[in-house]
Amino acid sequence: MTIAQRAAATTTTWIDDRIGAGKWLKKNLRKVFPDHWSFMLGEIALYSFILLLLTGVYLTLFFNPSMKEVVYNGSYAPLNGIKMTQAYDSTLRISFDVRGGLLVRQIHHWAALLFVSSVSVHMLRVFFTGAFRKPRELNWVIGVGLMTLAILEGFAGYSLPDDLLSGTGLRIAQGIVLAIPLVGSYVSTFLFGGEFPGTDFIPRLYSIHILLIPGILLGMLTAHLLLVWYQKHTQFPGPGRTNKNVVGFPLFPVYVAKAGGFFFIVSGVIVLISALFTINPIWMYGPYTPDQVTAGSQPDWYIGWLDGAVRVMPNWEIVLWGHNLSLNILVPALIVPGIMFTLLGLYPWIEARATGDRREHHLLDRPRNAPTRTALGAMGLSFYLLIWISGGNDLIAQAFSWSINAITWTIRVLLIVLPPIVFVITRRACLGLQRKDRDKLLHGRETGIIQRLPSGAYQEVHAPLTDDAKAKILSARESYYEPIEAGPAVDANGVAAPKKGRLARRLSKFYFEQRVTPPTDEEIAEGQHHAADDLATVRPAGQITSGH
Amino acid sequence: MTQHPSNEIAAHDQHGAHGAHGEDSLPEIPHVLRQTDIDPRAARRAERQVATMFGLSAVSTILFVVAFVAVKKDSVINLPVIGPIGGQNLALGMASGLALFLIGAGAIQWARKLMSDEEIVDERKSFSSDDETRDAVVEKFRQGTDESGFTKRPIIRRTLLAAMALVPIPAIVLLRDLGPLPEKKFRTTTWAKGKRIVADVSYKPIRPEDIPIGGLVAGALPADIREVEELQGNLNERAKATIILVRMDPSEIRGQQIPGGDVDGIIAFSKICTHLGCPIALYQQRTKHLLCPCHQSTFDLADKGDVIFGPAARRLPQLPIGVDNEGYLVATGDFQEPVGPSFWERG
Numbered sequence: 050m051t052i053a054q055r056a057a058a059t060t061t062t063w064i065d066d067r068i069g070a071g072k073w074l075k076k077n078l079r080k081v082f083p084d085h086w087s088f089m090l091g092e093i094a095l096y097s098f099i100l101l102l103l104t105g106v107y108l109t110l111f112f113n114p115s116m117k118e119v120v121y122n123g124s125y126a127p128l129n130g131i132k133m134t135q136a137y138d139s140t141l142r143i144s145f146d147v148r149g150g151l152l153v154r155q156i157h158h159w160a161a162l163l164f165v166s167s168v169s170v171h172m173l174r175v176f177f178t179g180a181f182r183k184p185r186e187l188n189w190v191i192g193v194g195l196m197t198l199a200i201l202e203g204f205a206g207y208s209l210p211d212d213l214l215s216g217t218g219l220r221i222a223q224g225i226v227l228a229i230p231l232v233g234s235y236v237s238t239f240l241f242g243g244e245f246p247g248t249d250f251i252p253r254l255y256s257i258h259i260l261l262i263p264g265i266l267l268g269m270l271t272a273h274l275l276l277v278w279y280q281k282h283t284q285f286p287g288p289g290r291t292n293k294n295v296v297g298f299p300l301f302p303v304y305v306a307k308a309g310g311f312f313f314i315v316s317g318v319i320v321l322i323s324a325l326f327t328i329n330p331i332w333m334y335g336p337y338t339p340d341q342v343t344a345g346s347q348p349d350w351y352i353g354w355l356d357g358a359v360r361v362m363p364n365w366e367i368v369l370w371g372h373n374l375s376l377n378i379l380v381p382a383l384i385v386p387g388i389m390f391t392l393l394g395l396y397p398w399i400e401a402r403a404t405g406d407r408r409e410h411h412l413l414d415r416p417r418n419a420p421t422r423t424a425l426g427a428m429g430l431s432f433y434l435l436i437w438i439s440g441g442n443d444l445i446a447q448a449f450s451w452s453i454n455a456i457t458w459t460i461r462v463l464l465i466v467l468p469p470i471v472f473v474i475t476r477r478a479c480l481g482l483q484r485k486d487r488d489k490l491l492h493g494r495e496t497g498i499i500q501r502l503p504s505g506a507y508q509e510v511h512a513p514l515t516d517d518a519k520a521k522i523l524s525a526r527e528s529y530y531e532p533i534e535a536g537p538a539v540d541a542n543g544v545a546a547p548k549k550g551r552l553a554r555r556l557s558k559f560y561f562e563q564r565v566t567p568p569t570d571e572e573i574a575e576g577q578h579h580a581a582d583d584l585a586t587v588r589p590a591g592q593i594t595s596g597h
Numbered sequence: 598m599t600q601h602p603s604n605e606i607a608a609h610d611q612h613g614a615h616g617a618h619g620e621d622s623l624p625e626i627p628h629v630l631r632q633t634d635i636d637p638r639a640a641r642r643a644e645r646q647v648a649t650m651f652g653l654s655a656v657s658t659i660l661f662v663v664a665f666v667a668v669k670k671d672s673v674i675n676l677p678v679i680g681p682i683g684g685q686n687l688a689l690g691m692a693s694g695l696a697l698f699l700i701g702a703g704a705i706q707w708a709r710k711l712m713s714d715e716e717i718v719d720e721r722k723s724f725s726s727d728d729e730t731r732d733a734v735v736e737k738f739r740q741g742t743d744e745s746g747f748t749k750r751p752i753i754r755r756t757l758l759a760a761m762a763l764v765p766i767p768a769i770v771l772l773r774d775l776g777p778l779p780e781k782k783f784r785t786t787t788w789a790k791g792k793r794i795v796a797d798v799s800y801k802p803i804r805p806e807d808i809p810i811g812g813l814v815a816g817a818l819p820a821d822i823r824e825v826e827e828l829q830g831n832l833n834e835r836a837k838a839t840i841i842l843v844r845m846d847p848s849e850i851r852g853q854q855i856p857g858g859d860v861d862g863i864i865a866f867s868k869i870c871t872h873l874g875c876p877i878a879l880y881q882q883r884t885k886h887l888l889c890p891c892h893q894s895t896f897d898l899a900d901k902g903d904v905i906f907g908p909a910a911r912r913l914p915q916l917p918i919g920v921d922n923e924g925y926l927v928a929t930g931d932f933q934e935p936v937g938p939s940f941w942e943r944g
Contacts, residue, residue: 081719116831124670148665151683152690184724217875220836221891224873224938227783234779234940242776244783244833245874249776281721289626295719296626303712310704317698324690325679339836340797340816340868342876344890359873359908360892366910371944377908378873378938411721443893453893454906516627 082304083284083297087178090171092308096315097164098270104157105259111147113139114209114255116248125332133211133336136251140210140331155323161206162328163319165199165351172196176396176426179414179528180283183407186397188276191269193394198266200351205258207329207349211251214329216337217346220245221356228378246339285413286524288516292412345443354433357440358385361460381436389429402553403560405533415521417486418528420479421560427475428468435464476563483565486522489514490568491576525567533557626716633710643710650703657696664688783943784935786837788916793820794842794865794926802925803842805860814842815878816868819928837936839868839876840916842926843898845885851900854915855933860926865916866902867936870894872909874937887913911939 065071115135121128123138124145133141143150172192175181181189204222208215223245227233242249281295290296298304334343348356358381365376392399400422416423438445439460446453493511500510514522533554539545568576632639664685672684726734747754793802797816800823808814817840819825825834847862858864866887868876875891885899894907902913914932921927935943 079717081717084716118830145670148670148685149689151686152693155686155690217891220875221873227938227940230941232941234783234942237940238777238779238782239772239775243831245836246832247776248831280724281719287626289718293721295721296716298714299717303708303714306704306708306712310701310708313697313701313704315701317694317696317701320690320694320697324687324694325676325682327682339832340818340839340876342878342890344879346890356892362908364872364894364904364908364910366939368944372941373939373943374941375910375939377910381908409723443890453888457893457907 078301079299080278081281081295081297081299083282083290083295085285087174088282089311090167090174092311093167093315094164094171095270095274096312097160097167097319098266099312100160100316100319101157101164102263102267104153104160105263107153108143108157109259111139111143111150112136112209112255114252116211116246116251128332128335131336134251136209136211137331137336140212144332152320152323155326155328156320158207158328159323159326160319161203162349162351163315165196165203165349168192168196168199169351173426173430177414177416177423178283178285179410179419179422181397182410183397183401184280184409185276185283186401188273188280189397190394191273191276193390195266195269195273197390198262198269202258202262202266203349204352205254205262208254209251209258210329210331211337212331213334213337213341213343214331214346216246216339217342218348218352219250220339221359225378225382228375228382230372230374230379246337281411283411283413286415286521286527288520290412290520292408292410292527295411345447347441347444350437353440354437355382355386355440357436357438357442357460358382360442361436361439361457361464363461389433399556400560403533403556404530405553405557406530410527412524412527414528415524417479417482418525420476420483420563423479424472424476428472431471432464432468435460435467480563480565483525486525487565487568490519490522490573493576494518523567525565529564529567530557530561531564532561626718628715631710631714640711643706647703647707647711650699650706654696654699654703657692657699661689661692661696664692779940779942783937783940786931786936787819787822787825787834788838788928788931790928790930791921792928793921794818794840794918794928795820795822797839804924805844805863805920805926808842808844808863810844810846810862811882812844813878813880813882815880816840816876817842817865836874837869840865841868841878841880841887843880843885845899849885849899854901854912855917858915858917860918860920863918863926864898865918865928866896866898866913867916867932869937870909871904871911871913871936872907872938877913 061071061074065074113135117135118132119135119138121131121133121138121141123129123141125141128141140154143154145151175189175192204218208219208222223237223241226237226240229236238244240250240253241247242253282297284290284295284297287296298307335341347353359378362377362381365380367374367376403421414422416426439457442453442456442460445451446456493513496510496512498510499507501507533550535550535554633643634640668685668688670683670685673681674684674687675681676687742748794817795802796814797818800818800820802820803814803817818835819838822835822838826832842863842865844861844863847859850859850862850864853859853864868878870877870889870891872889872892872894875889877887877889877894877896879888879890880886880898881888885897886905887896887898887902889895889907889909892908894909895905896902896909896913897905898913902915904910904912914934914936916932917929918926919929
């Protein structure tokens with residue numbers, strides 16, 4: 050035994066004697082993790098979160114979350130002698146007087162942007178591949194919660210420095226709170242300790258940003274990862290990959306090296322970006338004052354969709370019996386996001402109603418094989434992107450010298466017209482791709498070789514598919530459903546069938562009425578037979594098939 | 598899923614791991630040998646690459662410490678494309694970024710080139726317990742319920758549920774003292790009859806002749822705003838009282854909220870958007886339109902401050918103004934309606 054092996058043995062024995070870790074390690078040291086680039090999206094989120102915790106703790110050592118006014122006197126000359134809150138003053142000090150302070154601030158901000166981005170794209174991956182299906186519905190709901198909190202946490206974070214941009218964001222948030230029916234003005238004066246801006250809000254937001262939300266995030270993240278570990282990761286279809294196994298690399302050493310290494314790569318890239326590209330230069334905005342604003346103010350990208358929804362909403366307000374119902378604010382800022390996140394959270398159950406299927410799913414869908422889901426996702430995404438673009442309507446108007454009114458009206462119309470069109474096109478595209486897959490499986494792939502038949506006709510020679518391609522296409526069988534059929538209206542004893550299940554049947558019809566049937570084994574065998582005949586007449590079959 | 602047909606062509610190299618655990622028709626998991634598996638020189642080359650990256654990472658970490666001491670905080674470096682950038686931020690960031698990145702790159706290269714890349718197979722088990730276990734759980738639960746008497750003693754159950762439903766109330770009540778009640782706070786501002794209007798930043802009073810026709814004072818406040826702020830210790834009054842002044846030819850004014858509320862064509866409007874409270878100052882002199890930079894609500898200052906576009910539902914409140922006996926602009930009263938965003942009790 051080498052010294053290293055002996056040391057490892059001694060350590061594991063010590064631990065095993067105390068908590069019996071041996072059994073667990075024996076089972077898990079070689080735990081299998083499937084490999085695919087898209088599985089790294091969640092990892093990016095995790096690693097940027099770790100970076101956020103580390104840099105965030107550092108920033109708390111220097112940041113002073115107080116709204117007490119002081120006069121700035123520091124290294125940034127243009128602001129010398131100007132009155133500002135201690136929050137802004139200490140952020141300036143972090144940026145200009147603490148060595149490496151600006152770097153850590155920028156790492157924190159870039160990591161936050163990457164965190165919300167990777168969480169969002171990770172969620173899209175999970176959605177479009179059907180990874181949320183049984184038994185992973187709970188983890189999907191935890192994920193939706195994580196994303197909501199990530200957005201809130203980001204907003205809370207960039208509101209803390211009390212610069213002109215962040216204060217403007219808070220002013221808008223306060224306006225939204227005021228619009229809440231019945232209790233709005235009370236909630237507002239309670240939150241802000243009186244009127245806006247007051248002197249209480251930043252210290253309050255600070256404890257929410259550094260303690261409350263990160264604590265919940267950390268707890269939910271742990272649950273999220275434990276469930277992934279316990280339920281084992283899903284995998285994409287491929288040769289030898291089934292719904293009953295998991296194929297990939299062992300935790301030790303490959304995954305430790307790959308995932309551990311990836312942590313350093315993600316961190317390294319974020320630090321390098323922070324070294325090169327300035328983010329949130331708060332010194333350029335100046336301190337917050339409620340009577341100033343800069344034109345072209347933009348929130349961080351993940352708030353853009355909310356801001357855009359608020360911009361595009363018509364100015365409807367109902368005033369009845371001395372009370373105001375501000376639909377122009379409530380609909381885009383609270384109702385639409387509420388509906389969006391609720392639908393997102395419930396989606397696994399909606400789809401399960403349509404499939405009527407209680408199986409466990411560990412093999413991922415190719416998006417084309419779930420045409421209605423993919424189309425619904427694309428439709429939702431088009432809606433999101435439109436309101437996100439609307440959040441930059443002023444910048445678009447300026448860049449292209451277009452009328453802001455025309456842009457706003459165009460987006461209003463598109464929001465109603467475009468998502469259904471996207472739905473139809475995406476579903477047709479998926480069905481088309483499935484048909485093409487079916488053809489490939491039955492007739493082989495096109496070789497580009499044209500053959501002349503004894504009759505004088507010309508035809509293209511088809512070659513059989515590779516194992517990999519075949520396994521991928523055949524996975525359509527796992528994703529194939531037919532609409533749930535209603536039983537007979539009246540059963541053998543003359544009792545009318547219950548009306549229950551009608552909704553499920555309608556949903557099922559909506560999902561699966563348009564479908565492509567994956568080929569059966571007999572059809573494939575016959576198809577291959579033809580393909581082999583084609584090849585035999587041109588050249589020995591081995592020459593084509595060896596190059597797969 | 599066992600319908601994968603076995604395939605004659607699947608003659609992969611001999612090292613492919615076997616995926617068939619009890620399912621005979623499964624094709625093998627493909628595996629292709631890497632250069633480093635066959636050629637010891639390639640393996641040694643990969644080894645050298647990995648070690649170089651780890652070594653360079655260590656060097657970068659030392660460079661970070663050197664940069665922390667050596668690079669001055671006010672140094673500026675001009676980079677191509679990116680432009681001028683703080684030298685300290687750049688040096689510290691590049692050094693620590695590379696130190697981190699190179700560990701990662703080295704580890705990944707190690708895993709990809711030198712560690713075994715044969716995929717292995719694990720079986721999945723169904724998560725559900727068997728029926729026997731489930732029955733046992735139901736039975737144990739029933740036994741526990743019986744022993745507690747939870748179902749047999751409804752009075753205990755009901756009082757417990759009622760107590761549990763009420764017990765969070767203190768947590769909500771405790772939040773009460775976070776702030777005062779709204780009362781009339783959203784309805785009034787510090788403007789009052791005779792209060793002089795001063796320009797923002799300079800805090801100098803304004804005479805009508807200081808504003809040319811077509812002119813705009815983008816921010817004006819009550820003359821005593823700084824004393825009020827000193828007294829209250831916050832910017833709350835500024836957030837409500839800020840106004841803009843515009844002057845147009847009296848014949849261009851098509852309507853006013855306060856009849857005759859102008860002084861020779863000078864009209865004062867609240868600067869706070871009635872949509873979500875952003876200060877507004879994007880004024881188009883020709884059309885007399887005022888555009889909010891936050892959500893693009895547009896108000897027509899020549900016509901009662903009415904909304905002509907965007908998500909705001911209410912006009913900008915007009916401040917009644919006049920001239921005092923020294924010839925300076927003053928307010929002749931407070932706004933006649935609440936400034937800023939709507940709220941439930943506004944009416």
